[in-house]
Every structure is written in C-alpha cells, then in structure tokens.
Amino acid sequence: MTCADLVLHLSDYIDGTLAPDERAEAEAHLAGCDKCHLVLDTTQCTILLYRAAESPALDDSRREALLRRLERACRRSDDPL
Amino acid sequence: MSASGPAAGLSRLDEVACLESMRRGDPTCLGGFFEAWGDRIYRLSLRLTGDPAAAEDVVQEAFLKLMAGADRIEGRSRLATWLYRVAYNASIDRLRELRRTAPLPEEEGDASSPVPALLVDFLSPEEMLEDAETRRALDEAITAVPPTLRAAFLLRDVEGLSTAEAAEALSVTETNLKVRLHRARLLLRERLSAFMAGRRERREGRA
Numbered sequence: 001m002t003c004a005d006l007v008l009h010l011s012d013y014i015d016g017t018l019a020p021d022e023r024a025e026a027e028a029h030l031a032g033c034d035k036c037h038l039v040l041d042t043t044q045c046t047i048l049l050y051r052a053a054e055s056p057a058l059d060d061s062r063r064e065a066l067l068r069r070l071e072r073a074c075r076r077s078d079d080p081l
Numbered sequence: 082m083s084a085s086g087p088a089a090g091l092s093r094l095d096e097v098a099c100l101e102s103m104r105r106g107d108p109t110c111l112g113g114f115f116e117a118w119g120d121r122i123y124r125l126s127l128r129l130t131g132d133p134a135a136a137e138d139v140v141q142e143a144f145l146k147l148m149a150g151a152d153r154i155e156g157r158s159r160l161a162t163w164l165y166r167v168a169y170n171a172s173i174d175r176l177r178e179l180r181r182t183a184p185l186p187e188e189e190g191d192a193s194s195p196v197p198a199l200l201v202d203f204l205s206p207e208e209m210l211e212d213a214e215t216r217r218a219l220d221e222a223i224t225a226v227p228p229t230l231r232a233a234f235l236l237r238d239v240e241g242l243s244t245a246e247a248a249e250a251l252s253v254t255e256t257n258l259k260v261r262l263h264r265a266r267l268l269l270r271e272r273l274s275a276f277m278a279g280r281r282e283r284r285e286g287r288a
Contacts, residue, residue: 007197011263015244039197039270046270047238048206053219055128057120062137067115070144074108 001029006036014044096160103148115144122168125235129172129228132179139171161242165250169232176228195267199274201281214280222272226265233261234269 001009006029012018013026030037058066099110122143126136146167209215223231229251236247237258248258 004196007267011259011266014266035200038200038202042201042203042274043266043270045203045206045209046266046273049209049219049273050223050234050239050269052206052210053216055124056133058123058137058140063119066119066137066141067112070115070141070148071108071111073145074103074111074148075106 001025003029003033003036006030006033007039010040010043013040014047100147100160111144111148114147118164119144121240122164125165125168125232125240126172126175128223128235129169129232130175130179131224132175135172135175135179139168139175142171143167159246162246162249165236165240165242165247166252169236169251172232173228195264195271197267197271197274199271199278201274201278203273203277215276218273218276222269222276225272226268230261230265230268233258234265237262238266 006013006026009018009022009026013023018026030040057063099114102110103114119140122140123136126139127133130136130139143164147164203209223234226234232251233247236242236250237244242250244255244258244262247262248255251258251261253261
C-alpha cells in the first residue's frame with residue numbers, strides 16, 4: 001500500500017469498514033510510515049475536537065419563547081377549521 | 082459515540098404515541114421532544130447557516146412539520162433521520178437566501194480526495210479545547226468547508242448517525258455520503274494543521 005492508497009482509505013480505516021486484508025495492509029504501511037501515521041492521528045484528533053467542542057445552544061429566553069409558540073401552534077392544529 | 086438515533090430517551094412506542102397526540106393538538110409531549118431535539122437541530126443548523134436567527138427559524142420549521150406531518154414518519158424514516166433531513170433542507174434553503182447567489186456548490190462531481198500537505202503535530206484535544214484561539218480556529222475551519230460536505234461531517238462525526246442514516250437524512254447514496262465525509266475530514270484536518278503550524282510559529286517567534 002502506498003501513501004496515496006492509505007489516504008484514499010483513511011476514512012474507512014478510521015471507521016473500521018476496511019476488509020480484513022486491506023486493514024492489514026494499511027496497518028503494515030502505517031507501522032513504517034511516520035507521515036501517514038501523523039495524518040491518521042491528526043484526522044482522528046480533528047474528529048474528536050469537533051465532537052467534544054461545545055457549540056452555542058439557543059439562549060434560555062428565546063428557547064422558552066419558541067417552545068410557547070410551538071405549543072400554541074400545536075393546540076391550534078386541533079381547531080376545526 | 083455520544084448521540085445516536087432517537088437516543089434521547091423515548092422508546093419507539095412512546096415516540097409513536099407522542100407523535101400521534103401532538104398531531105391531535107395535544108402539546109403535552111412537545112416539551113419532551115423539544116428537550117431531546119431542539120438544541121441538536123439548532124446546533125446543526127447554526128453550523129450550516131452560521132446565522133442564529135436562521136437556525137432558530139429552522140428549529141421552528143422542523144417542529145411545525147413534525148406536528149403537522151407526524152403520520153408520515155414511519156418505517157425506514159425514523160424520527161432522527163426525518164428531523165435531520167427537514168433541518169438540513171431548511172438550513173440549505175436559508176443559506177441560499179442568506180447568500181442570494183446561484184446554487185450552492187455541490188462538490189459531488191469531484192470524487193478525488195484532498196491530498197494531506199501539512200504535517201504538524203496537534204496537542205491533545207483537551208489542551209486544544211481549553212484554548213480560545215483554537216476554538217475560534219475550529220469554527221473558522223468548519224465554516225470554510227462547503228455546506229454539503231460539512232453536513233456529512235456533522236451528522237456522522239458529531240451527531241453520531243450511521244452512514245445509512247446520514248445518507249438518508251441528506252438524500253444521497255451511502256457511497257456519496259462516504260465521499261463527502263472523507264473530503265470534509267481531510268479539509269478540516271488540513272485547515273487545523275495550518276492553524277497549528279501558525280500558532281507554533283507565533284509562539285516560537287515570541288520565545
């Protein structure tokens with residue numbers, strides 16, 4: 001497996017969706033290639049970072065107002081036209 | 082994986098009963114659904130549109146549709162997938178309005194992967210997330226990724242949907258979803274690598 005092959009299969013490697021023989025080839029390549037190992041590490045770190053990063057939620061007052069609007073809309077949907 | 086599927090505590094049976102009652106105009110269950118899904122839809126939409134008001138509109142639209150068309154959520158289309166699809170489509174519509182431009186780039190034709198160019202060590206995720214500059218860099222990097230690729234990344238890697246679920250939510254094939262996800266990951270990695278390289282240079286320059 002070349003570096004280009006490894007990059008092509010990187011997501012499948014990370015997701016565990018490579019066929020067993022391809023996975024073995026990828027692991028053999030990674031064991032001897034510092035550059036690809038770094039690409040793998042930093043890609044996995046990228047995923048972890050976004051998974052762990054807090055993104056802003058609706059602030060409480062807007063959240064409450066929106067829920068009240070939706071409750072009113074829900075009740076109205078029951079009104080006979 | 083933190084959040085997968087309807088995760089948020091309702092069993093399939095409760096879900097069906099709750100959807101049915103909302104459709105009849107009883108909002109008793111609405112609070113629970115909102116608790117489970119409101120913020121998740123908001124965050125996805127905010128990261129797609131970059132606009133808090135648009136993201137709030139998207140949450141409202143998704144819930145109005147949920148209450149109006151709950152009977153259409155069935156079989157293959159589980160609640161999670163259904164809600165994410167509505168939220169994605171509404172977000173892309175808002176994004177188009179915000180940009181007032183020609184159709185968004187689809188980024189589908191080009192299946193080639195970005196070639197990793199920058200090779201820089203990252204710090205641990207914990208160390209990186211403690212740093213305000215890094216958190217800004219995360220926001221800037223994801224904003225720079227085309228929305229169709231960004232959505233694949235957010236649904237799979239952040240929201241924890243399976244490939245099949247994310248593909249259904251975005252109305253693409255699983256193969257296409259995987260291509261988008263791979264490209265998004267590599268683009269984000271490259272941008273964060275550039276940030277880390279710059280950060281290291283700045284710190285060494287000061288030392």
